[in-house]
Amino acid sequence: MYTLIAFSIILIILSLIQFLYNKWTFWSRQGIPQDLSSRTGQPYQLVDPEAHRKHGKVFGFYEGLRPCLSITDTNLIRKVLVTEFHSFVNHRLLTDPSEIIDYGVFFARYPQWKRVRALQNPLFSGGKLKSVKPMIEQILDELCAKLEPMAAGAQVIDMRTYYDAFTFDVIWTMTTGANARAIQNPHNNPLFDATRKVFQKDQEIRDWVVFFLPFTRRFMKITFFDSKIVSLIGRSISHVIDERMDKNIVVPDLLQHLIDTKLTVDEVLGQSMNMLAAGYETTATQLCFITRLLALHTHHQNRLYKEIRIERITTNARDLDGIYLPKDTPIIIPIWALHMDPDNFEDPEQFRPDRFMPENRHLIKDYTLLPFATGPRNCIGRKFAMMELKYCLVKMLSKFEFQACEKTKCPWIDTDVCIGVDEKLLLDRLSVRNRRRLSNWGSVFVY
Numbered sequence: 168m169y170t171l172i173a174f175s176i177i178l179i180i181l182s183l184i185q186f187l188y189n190k191w192t193f194w195s196r197q198g199i200p201q202d203l204s205s206r207t208g209q210p211y212q213l214v215d216p217e218a219h220r221k222h223g224k225v226f227g228f229y230e231g232l233r234p235c236l237s238i239t240d241t242n243l244i245r246k247v248l249v250t251e252f253h254s255f256v257n258h259r260l261l262t263d264p265s266e267i268i269d270y271g272v273f274f275a276r277y278p279q280w281k282r283v284r285a286l287q288n289p290l291f292s293g294g295k296l297k298s299v300k301p302m303i304e305q306i307l308d309e310l311c312a313k314l315e316p317m318a319a320g321a322q323v324i325d326m327r328t329y330y331d332a333f334t335f336d337v338i339w340t341m342t343t344g345a346n347a348r349a350i351q352n353p354h355n356n357p358l359f360d361a362t363r364k365v366f367q368k369d370q371e372i373r374d375w376v377v378f379f380l381p382f383t384r385r386f387m388k389i390t391f392f393d394s395k396i397v398s399l400i401g402r403s404i405s406h407v408i409d410e411r412m413d414k415n416i417v418v419p420d421l422l423q424h425l426i427d428t429k430l431t432v433d434e435v436l437g438q439s440m441n442m443l444a445a446g447y448e449t450t451a452t453q454l455c456f457i458t459r460l461l462a463l464h465t466h467h468q469n470r471l472y473k474e475i476r477i478e479r480i481t482t483n484a485r486d487l488d489g490i491y492l493p494k495d496t497p498i499i500i501p502i503w504a505l506h507m508d509p510d511n512f513e514d515p516e517q518f519r520p521d522r523f524m525p526e527n528r529h530l531i532k533d534y535t536l537l538p539f540a541t542g543p544r545n546c547i548g549r550k551f552a553m554m555e556l557k558y559c560l561v562k563m564l565s566k567f568e569f570q571a572c573e574k575t576k577c578p579w580i581d582t583d584v585c586i587g588v589d590e591k592l593l594l595d596r597l598s599v600r601n602r603r604r605l606s607n608w609g610s611v612f613v614y
């Protein structure tokens with residue numbers, strides 16, 4: 168009897184080893200280098216370039232049992248994002264269909280994605296962008312007015328908060344037609360606070376479950392975004408919709424456009440939340456990043472950037488240049504590793520904005536510079552974000568001078584730039600103080 172039990176246990180253990188061995192050799196069996204180190208909780212901008220330096224431009228890794236492919240090979244990037252787009256239409260499944268944000272264009276799956284994307288493209292046309300310029304200018308004036316007394320008073324401020332407040336006020340006004348007044352009141356503003364928490368709270372357990380044990384999510388009722396926070400944001404947007412319906416108010420903003428396109432209420436809510444999530448933290452992070460670079464390289468102040476990863480999953484099982492990819496395999500295009508590859512940019516860690524000037528554009532190889540991705544599913548807010556960034560920087564630089572101090576760190580060493588999981592972004596600090604020799608100019612010290 169005991170012999171039988173012992174034999175069964177050994178058999179189960181051996182089968183399990185065989186099963187795991189099969190799963191975790193998926194890439195090596197195809198001759199693709201594989202990275203078995205734990206990549207959990209590590210900032211992408213540190214692990215991605217290092218792994219690509221070690222394994223080359225294509226390597227595989229595993230999230231739990233699921234094989235994922237990371238690529239910086241420009242030929243494969245072209246295929247995934249553009250020429251063979253139909254096989255890689257969808258983003259990775261992070262949200263659950265029960266979550267309202269799942270209706271949003273970022274999370275929507277084909278063919279639903281095609282419909283909601285087409286409905287929203289007109290919102291980012293040249294004419295529409297022109298119409299939101301005065302709104303951005305007004306919010307920028309509020310930002311400068313808030314910072315000016317601080318610049319005059321040698322006060323230490325948390326500049327990350329003010330950039331967050333600026334981009335939040337802009338996107339909230341663009342979405343709902345109402346100014347959330349986060350710049351005026353950044354520390355006691357439940358809506359702003361809730362939205363920041365979506366990005367800054369400790370996401371580790373959620374990430375772990377979503378990435379490694381996706382099948383347990385329903386059973387454990389774990390959502391990718393904190394449901395209490397998301398429902399507070401949802402209630403605020405619903406309130407605006409109800410008020411408009413009741414009072415027959417028509418405001419020419421994103422929300423109205425969505426209501427007019429006859430989307431369901433849940434779809435309207437999902438799109439609005441999506442815009443808020445996609446349009447606020449990304450742009451604020453860029454502003455912090457650029458401000459730090461400018462502070463460290465004062466000679467460039469008169470005259471950008473960091474990113475997230477692009478992720479897609481395979482629509483069906485298929486072959487990509489001889490690499491077999493099962494259905495739903497995540498393909499990761501680590502933008503940071505791509506931009507930091509010396510094959511693409513000479514001395515990538517040197518801040519040389521000249522390389523992006525029009526006269527040098529021809530030196531940039533195709534598919535090596537992808538801050539907003541490319542192809543049919545690129546960033547819908549690209550032009551809007553560029554306009555907002557340029558306006559903000561021009562205005563800030565006309566009023567203030569960013570100065571580095573001994574605490575100023577190089578952004579890619581200090582800042583964890585990955586989206587959604589980063590608490591360290593809060594440490595991005597600026598202190599503002601008056602510099603007499605620059606007469607009425609303030610100086611912004613970047614930590």
Ligand code: HEM
Pocket residue numbers: 258272273274284441442445446447449450453473474475476477478538539540541544545546547548549551552
């Ligand atoms: C500097 C700021 C920004 C950066 C670096 C950025 C970057 C990106 C990237 C890399 C993607 C993924 C594209 C892909 O998977 O191929 C994306 C998607 C998206 N972005 Fe942005 N973005 C920024 C600002 C904005 C703003 C301001 C908005 C809205 C007003 C926005 C809305 C979106 C949406 C809705 C998507 C999903 C598009 C889709 O799936 O069809 N983004 N963004």
